[in-house]
Amino acid sequence: MAHVPQIRIPATYMRGGTSKGVFFRVQDLPEAAQVPGKARDALLMRVIGSPDPYGKQIDGMGAATSSTSKTVLISKSTRPDHDVDYLFGQVSIDQPFVDWSGNCGNLSAAVGPYAISNGFIDAARIPENGTVTVRIWQANIGKTIISHVPITNGAVQETGDFELDGVTFPAAEVQLEFMDPAAEEGDDGGGAMFPTGNLVDDLEVPGVGTLKATMINAGIPTIFVNAEAIGYTGTELQEAINGDPKALAMFETIRAYGAKRMGLIRDIDEAARRQHTPKVAFVAKPATYTASSGKTVNAGDVDLLVRALSMGKLHHAMMGTAAVAIGTAAAVPGTLVNLAAGGGEREAVRFGHPSGTLRVGAQAVQSDGEWTVTKAIMSRSARVLMEGWVRIPGDAF
The missing domain is CATH 3.10.310.10 (Diaminopimelate Epimerase; Chain A, domain 1)
Structure with a gap:
């Protein structure tokens, strides 16, 4: 043949x-x-x-x-x-x-x-x-x-x-500026920066419960929940999540119901065919932990802790687009990200992730009750x- x-x-x-x-x-x-x-x-x-x-x-x-x-x-x-x-x-x-x-x-x-x-x-x-x-x-x-x-x-x-x-x-x-990173009508992001119109929602997730959630379109559509609400501390490394099938299933359920609430999908089953977006992440107040490299990240070195999942697994560091979402949400007083970082107005945060820390900045303004972000800034290589x-x-x- x-x-x-x-x-x-x-x-x-x-x-x-x-x-x-x-x-x-x-x-x-x-x-x-x-x-x-x-x-x-x-x-x-x-x-x-x-x-x-x-x-x-x-x-x-x-x-x-x-x-x-x-x-x-x-x-x-x-x-x-x-x-x-x-x-x-x-x-x-x-x-x-x-x-x-x-x-x-x-x-x-x-x-x-x-x-x-x-x-x-x-x-x-x-x-x-x-x-x-x-x-x-x-x-x-x-x-x-x-x-x-x-x-x-x-x-x-x-x-x-x-x-x-x-x-x-x-x-x-290499310095990057993500201009006007929040989604607008016509983008594949469900509409406004906060598609539900709220900084924090009660998200009902069958089998998990009702979770406080900040759902934002900035960089990439992202669902943020509090670590303690789902039994975590925010200091977890990959093996703590990726080796636990029940945890992965829980996060996928949160992601699916959040996607529907954000208007990204019409039916829960569609989430399985849309693995890249939205992301789901959990946040916590600063705490000292040992990063995957073995180095110590001290609580005093970060403003908050964030762990995020990508394609069904906990990411080994942080997705760049999710970092934009983190910086944007942190700049808006009252979001779960902002509250985990101590609340108030801020133009930059340094957050702890499984591999260490990352700093990201964002410029957010409120006009007529609507939040907009002009740009988010971070450095990569x-x-x-x-x-x-x-x-x-x-x-x-």
Whole structure:
């Protein structure tokens, strides 16, 4: 029996923040995959190695975690005042689908460097030494991200001394501004920044109870609950959650009912086909704990503790988009995030997560009773891990 040989596609494997993903220029994809649809999804799943009933993604570029089962498509932007369009695909590990419903804040840090290194930025804008500002259109959610990329000797600087908890080695700092990060009508985010109209809701979750919840659209739709209300302290590491099937089922139930309350889905069953959004997180007041690296995070070093789940598992650090949601919610007095941080007005918070700490800033204002956020700011790092071609069977899509 004859078999179709493999094809090769130009690709770059990059780390951005605490995530990794396979980056493509849309123009380099096979013609059938240059447009949204089944062919594109099938191609990306085969690249990553999904769906994999073994949950390992051995036959692909994925590494069997939500942080590493990611793909990015970059194209020249046709929008005024933007350099590139950035489309993010979260590939399910064990199910046959790609979730296009949200952004990846961590990989956002790699988009600017990728755009510069792959010819999307006019050479005249790239200094011999200095910084290039790359304006990115985040196509999943229809938002602008401004990336400040360091340049040394006319090329993207990747090495440096910026340390990011959750990443083993230091690298160059990439500053990101997430402009107007709260969802608006027409976005795939359910509407206003607080879709229920409340800073805190009573969320009824069958089998769990009625939980106080802050449900926010900023960065990515996120459901925040208090750690103590579900039997946790906020100091938990991955094994405390991910090794407990009952806990994972509880969080998925919270996520599903929160998604419906936020208007993201019409039926609870839809949540299983929308794994990337919304996120669910739990918050607590500062406490001292030992991070996954073994270092001590002191209560006095943070404003609050946050643990968040991604694709059904506790994240090893913090999703970048969820960090935007944390910073935004912290800036609005009265949310559960703000109260865990001590309440009052604030423009930045440092929160503790399983790998350490992260600082994120946000500027929130209230007008006519409605809260809006002009931008959220944080720093990440990015690095090319490998570049060349990725290969997949020619009949995989």
